[in-house]
Amino acid sequence: MSTPATKGIVEPAPAAAAPKARWRWRDSDILASFLSSKVTVLSAIVSVLLIGGSLLAPLVAPTNPFDPATVDLMDSLMPPRWVEGGDPRFLLGTDNQGRDLYSAILYGMRVSLIIGLAGVAIAAVLGIGLGLFAGWVGGRVDAFVMRVADVQLTFPAILIALLIDGVVHGIVGNAQRENTAFAVLILSIGLSFWVQYARTVRGSTMVEKNKDYVQAARLIGIPAPLILLKHVLPNVIGPVLVILTINIALAVITEATLSFLGVGLPPTQPSLGTLIRIGNDFLFSGEWWIVAFPGLTLAAFVLAVNLVGDWLRDALNPKLR
Amino acid sequence: MSRPVLSIRDLKVEFVTRRGVLRAIDGVSFDIARGEVLGVVGESGAGKSLTGSAVIGLIDPPGRIAGGEILLNGERIDDLPAAAMREIRGRRIGMVFQDPLTSLNPLYRVGDQITETILAHLDVSAAEARRRAIDLLKEVGIPAAERRIDGYPHEFPGGMRQRVVLALALCAEPDLVIADEPTTALDVSVQAQIIALLRRLCAERGTAVMLITHDMGVIAETADRVAVMYAGRVAEIGPVRAVVKDPLHPYAKGLMGSIPTLEGAADRLVQIPGSMPRLNAIPRGCAFRPRCGSAFARCHIERPEPLRVGEHDVACFLYAQGAPAEPAAAGPGTEARR
Amino acid sequence: MTEFPLIEVTDLRRTFDVSKPWLERTLARESRQLLKAVDGVSFHIRKGETFALVGESGSGKSTVARMVVGLLEPSGGEVRIAGVPMTGGSHAAERRRLRRRIQMIFQDPFASLDPRWRVGDIIGEPIRAFGVAENRRDVTARAGELLRLVGLDPADAQKFPHEFSGGQRQRIAIARALAADSDFIVCDEPTSALDVSVQAQILNLMRDLQDRLGLTYLFISHNLAVVRHMATTIGVMYLGRLVEVAPARQLFAAPRHPYTRMLLDAVPDLAMSGRPRTPVQGEIPSPISPPSGCTFHPRCGLANDRCRAEAPAPIDGVACHAVAEGRVPELRASA
Ligand SMILES: Nc1ncnc2c1ncn2[C@@H]1O[C@H](COP(=O)(O)OP(=O)(O)OP(=O)(O)O)[C@@H](O)[C@H]1O
Ligand SMILES: Nc1ncnc2c1ncn2[C@@H]1O[C@H](COP(=O)(O)OP(=O)(O)OP(=O)(O)O)[C@@H](O)[C@H]1O
Ligand code: SF4
Ligand SMILES: [Mg+2]
Ligand SMILES: [Mg+2]
Numbered sequence: 001m002s003t004p005a006t007k008g009i010v011e012p013a014p015a016a017a018a019p020k021a022r023w024r025w026r027d028s029d030i031l032a033s034f035l036s037s038k039v040t041v042l043s044a045i046v047s048v049l050l051i052g053g054s055l056l057a058p059l060v061a062p063t064n065p066f067d068p069a070t071v072d073l074m075d076s077l078m079p080p081r082w083v084e085g086g087d088p089r090f091l092l093g094t095d096n097q098g099r100d101l102y103s104a105i106l107y108g109m110r111v112s113l114i115i116g117l118a119g120v121a122i123a124a125v126l127g128i129g130l131g132l133f134a135g136w137v138g139g140r141v142d143a144f145v146m147r148v149a150d151v152q153l154t155f156p157a158i159l160i161a162l163l164i165d166g167v168v169h170g171i172v173g174n175a176q177r178e179n180t181a182f183a184v185l186i187l188s189i190g191l192s193f194w195v196q197y198a199r200t201v202r203g204s205t206m207v208e209k210n211k212d213y214v215q216a217a218r219l220i221g222i223p224a225p226l227i228l229l230k231h232v233l234p235n236v237i238g239p240v241l242v243i244l245t246i247n248i249a250l251a252v253i254t255e256a257t258l259s260f261l262g263v264g265l266p267p268t269q270p271s272l273g274t275l276i277r278i279g280n281d282f283l284f285s286g287e288w289w290i291v292a293f294p295g296l297t298l299a300a301f302v303l304a305v306n307l308v309g310d311w312l313r314d315a316l317n318p319k320l321r
Numbered sequence: 322m323s324r325p326v327l328s329i330r331d332l333k334v335e336f337v338t339r340r341g342v343l344r345a346i347d348g349v350s351f352d353i354a355r356g357e358v359l360g361v362v363g364e365s366g367a368g369k370s371l372t373g374s375a376v377i378g379l380i381d382p383p384g385r386i387a388g389g390e391i392l393l394n395g396e397r398i399d400d401l402p403a404a405a406m407r408e409i410r411g412r413r414i415g416m417v418f419q420d421p422l423t424s425l426n427p428l429y430r431v432g433d434q435i436t437e438t439i440l441a442h443l444d445v446s447a448a449e450a451r452r453r454a455i456d457l458l459k460e461v462g463i464p465a466a467e468r469r470i471d472g473y474p475h476e477f478p479g480g481m482r483q484r485v486v487l488a489l490a491l492c493a494e495p496d497l498v499i500a501d502e503p504t505t506a507l508d509v510s511v512q513a514q515i516i517a518l519l520r521r522l523c524a525e526r527g528t529a530v531m532l533i534t535h536d537m538g539v540i541a542e543t544a545d546r547v548a549v550m551y552a553g554r555v556a557e558i559g560p561v562r563a564v565v566k567d568p569l570h571p572y573a574k575g576l577m578g579s580i581p582t583l584e585g586a587a588d589r590l591v592q593i594p595g596s597m598p599r600l601n602a603i604p605r606g607c608a609f610r611p612r613c614g615s616a617f618a619r620c621h622i623e624r625p626e627p628l629r630v631g632e633h634d635v636a637c638f639l640y641a642q643g644a645p646a647e648p649a650a651a652g653p654g655t656e657a658r659r
Numbered sequence: 660m661t662e663f664p665l666i667e668v669t670d671l672r673r674t675f676d677v678s679k680p681w682l683e684r685t686l687a688r689e690s691r692q693l694l695k696a697v698d699g700v701s702f703h704i705r706k707g708e709t710f711a712l713v714g715e716s717g718s719g720k721s722t723v724a725r726m727v728v729g730l731l732e733p734s735g736g737e738v739r740i741a742g743v744p745m746t747g748g749s750h751a752a753e754r755r756r757l758r759r760r761i762q763m764i765f766q767d768p769f770a771s772l773d774p775r776w777r778v779g780d781i782i783g784e785p786i787r788a789f790g791v792a793e794n795r796r797d798v799t800a801r802a803g804e805l806l807r808l809v810g811l812d813p814a815d816a817q818k819f820p821h822e823f824s825g826g827q828r829q830r831i832a833i834a835r836a837l838a839a840d841s842d843f844i845v846c847d848e849p850t851s852a853l854d855v856s857v858q859a860q861i862l863n864l865m866r867d868l869q870d871r872l873g874l875t876y877l878f879i880s881h882n883l884a885v886v887r888h889m890a891t892t893i894g895v896m897y898l899g900r901l902v903e904v905a906p907a908r909q910l911f912a913a914p915r916h917p918y919t920r921m922l923l924d925a926v927p928d929l930a931m932s933g934r935p936r937t938p939v940q941g942e943i944p945s946p947i948s949p950p951s952g953c954t955f956h957p958r959c960g961l962a963n964d965r966c967r968a969e970a971p972a973p974i975d976g977v978a979c980h981a982v983a984e985g986r987v988p989e990l991r992a993s994a
Pocket of ligand 5: 720721722847
C-alpha cells in the first residue's frame, strides 16, 4: 500500500532532525513507542541500574571481595541482615570465605559483564566482517563461510569452551590456568556467537549491494572495502544492534554456565556464575542466600535486557509498527 | 437518468496518528452509472486508492471513514457490519489490483478459485459453476481454457494472470468493479490488451467501473468520465473528452500539459512547479494554491466547491463570479524552479 | 559534429548463468542454463545527442546500460568511448580518465541515494573521489553550485534523502551524476518511478542541462512518448537484440520493424485523434528459451518459414526478413 512515493508524503519534514544525528531512527517515533511500553521502561531502568552498579562496583560496594585483606574467614556463611543471626555489615550475608555477598555480586556482575561484552564484541566484529565479506563476494566464498557457520552452530558454546580450554592448557600448561581463564572465556563466547551476526549481515548485504546507491558508488570508483564500510555497513547495522543487546544477556548466562561447570573463572575472581556454583554447594546445608541472590540478579538482568532487546527489534521493524 | 450504481457523497477519510488527525480524503463526491467507466487520476498520494478502499470497506485501522456516505444502488454501504460487507465484496463489487498475485491464492488452482467464488455467491450447481468458469476464462482470452483452468497462478505469465483476476472479479456478476492500477505492473504491449478487455466486458454486462490509474493514456482510451483528484479532493470531473482535450482546473491543465505524447513533440513540457503538499501541510483555502499560476486573493482564504462549467464540475474560483482574469489563459504553464 | 562518435558499441553480448546450483543440477541431470540477456547489440552515439533504447521489460536495456558504464563485464563485443576500448588489457590509464566522464542516473530515486548520507556528502563523494576538489570548503561550494544547477537550494546539502520527494531526489541524483564534470550520462528509466507532473519537471531539466553543458545521453525507457520527447536516435530492443535503429523522427513517422509498429500501436491515444490501431498479440517469451530464428516470429503477423528458421541480420537499421524482402505493407501516411 505504501509505495515509496506515498511515504514521502505521509512523513512530515522532520525539521527537528538533530543536526549531528547520523541515525535515521525517526527519533520521536521510537521514543514514543518506548515510553508507551511500561514493561520496556521498567526493564531499561533495571538494566541500567545493574550495569551501572556493577561497572561502578569499586565506588558503590561496601567492601572489595577480591582483596584478601578485607575478608575475614570468621565472617563466613553469615545470613542476610534481616534474617536471624545476620550481621548489619553484610546486607545480603556472606559466602563460605567471608566475603560480603552484596559486594561480591556487584564485582561478580562486573566480571561477568566484561567477559560478556568482550565476548560479544569479538563475535560481532568477526560475524559482521565475515557476513559483509561473504555477502559482497558471493559465490563459493559465501557458500564456504556459510557452511562453516552451519557446522559451528552444531557445537554448543560449552563444547567450544572446553575445546579451547584444553588447547590453551596443552600449550601453556595447567599452572597458568588462572591467568588464561579470562581469555579462554572471552574467546569461547566470541567464537560461538559470531554465526548469528554473520548470517544477518550477509543477508542484508546481499540485498543492499544490489541497490542503486551501491552501484553509484562503484561507478564513482570507490574501492569495495570502502563501499562496504561507508555505505553498506551503516545500512545493515540496525538488526545487528538488536542481536547485540540480546546476545549480551546470553553471553552473561554462558559465562555463568561455564564458570558453574568449572571451565570458567577460578574462585578467587568470582563472577556471577562462580558465585552460583559456590552457592550451589551450600544450598542443601541451609545457606540458601549464597545461590539465591546471585541467581536472582542474573535472572533479573537477563530478563530485563531481553525485554529491551525485544522491544528494540519491534520498534526498528517498520512492518510491526 | 436512472439511479447510479455507485454514489459517493462528501466522503471524508482520516488517519488518526500521534501527530494529530490527517485528513486524506476531504469531501469527495461522484456517481458512476450502470455500464459507465469512471477514470480516477491524480498525483501519487492524492487519495485515489483510498477512495477505492473506502468503497469496498477495506480501510485499515489507523484510518477511518469520518464523514459522508457511500451508496451502492441507492443503499448505504459505508456503515454496514463487516460480515455484510464481506458478502458485498466479491458478489456485488469486484476488485482488480495492480499485482495480480495479491488477488490470487498461489496454493489453489485457478479454476477452483473462480468456481468457489461463483458457488459462494450464485445459486448454481458445481458443474454449472465450472462450466461458467471455463466460459469466462475463454472470454478473457485465455487459450485452451479447458486445460488451463486446472493450472496454478504461477503457471500463468503476468498478462494472463491479470486476465484471470479479471475473470475472478467478474465471475459473480457484480454491479461495480474497482480496478486499482490494473495495468501498471504489465508490459506496455499487454496493457492495451487488458484495458480493451475490461472495457468490452463491462460494457457487455452493464457493469460500472471505477478505474484508478496514474496513466492518462489509459483513461483516455477507456473511461467515459474522468475525475482528477488532488490532495484528497476532486479538482475536476467531467466527460473524458472534455477533460482531456479542454481541462479547466489549473491542476488538470498542468497535468495534461505535462504528459509527453506521440503526436505533439512539443519542445518543452508544461511544468507544474513544486509538489503536492503533505497531508499535515495542506494549505487553507484551495489545496492547489501554492502551485497555481492564477491564484488570487480568494484562493488563500476560502475553499473552492465544485462548480458546473459546461460539462465539467470544477473546484476553482476562476470559474466563480467575480474572478479576476479570463480563465482560458490560466494555468501553471509558467517556468518555475521550486 | 566530431568525426568519430563519443560512444561506440559493437556486437555487445552478455549471458547470465541461471542454472541451479551445481549439485542440484547434477542430481536432476539438467544441463547448464544460459540466458542471453544481450545478444549482439551495436550502436553509436555522437556527442551532444540522445540515444534512446526502448523495449519491453526483460529486453535487455538495463543490461546494455550497465555494460556501457562498466558496472558489468560484457561476455563479448566492445564498448569504445572517445575511440578508446573500455575492456581489454591496454589503455588502462586513459580508461581511468574516461570513466570520470561517464555517470549514471537510476530508475528508483529512493534506492539510488544512500539513506544514511547527507545530500552534501552524496554529491561530494564523486567530487572527492575524482579529485575535482580536495578541501572541504571547495567541495561544499561545488555541491551547492550543483544543487542550484538542478533547481534545489544549496542549504539542502544538510538534509537527508528521506526529507525529499521523489522528484527532488532525482534532481539530487542528477547533481551527483554531474558532479565530476561528466559529459556522458546513462539514464535508466529516470522518470518511470515518478508522477507525470514531476516527470515533466525532470525531463525539462535534463534537456536544459543538455543544452547548457553539451551532455550526451543514453536514455532508457519503455515509454515511447517520453522517448519521442527526448531522443535524437532510437534503438528498439526485443529479447536482447536491437531490431530497429532509426532517427527519432523517422522511427515515429515510418516505423519499419513489425515489433516497432506493435509498440507504437500499444501507446494509448491521448490526443484521441482516432489514430488507426491494430490490437497487440501475445506476450514477450522467456529469454531462457527464446524462439528460433527471428525471436519475434510467434507474435508477428508477417512471419514465414524463413523467419522461424533464420535470425535476421540488421540491414539499414532493421533486422527483419519481411522488411528485407519488401513484404511489409506501407504504413499510414499520418503521424
Ligand atoms: N496508514 C496511513 N497512515 C497515514 N496516512 C496514510 C495511511 N495510508 C495512506 N495514507 C495517506 O493517504 C493518502 C492517500 O493515499 P492513496 O494510497 O489513496 O493515494 P493514491 O492516490 O492511490 O496514490 P498512488 O498513486 O501512489 O497509489 C496519502 O497521502 C497517504 O500518505
Ligand atoms: N544478474 C542477472 N542474473 C540473471 N539474469 C539477469 C541478470 N540481470 C538481468 N538478467 C536477465 O536479463 C534479461 C534482461 O534484463 P534487463 O534488466 O536488462 O531488462 P530491461 O530491458 O532493463 O527490463 P526492465 O524494463 O524490466 O528494466 C532479463 O530476462 C533478466 O531477467
Ligand atoms: S485558481 Fe485558485 S481555486 Fe483555482 S486552482 Fe488556482 S488556486 Fe485553486
Ligand atoms: Mg494507489
Ligand atoms: Mg531495466
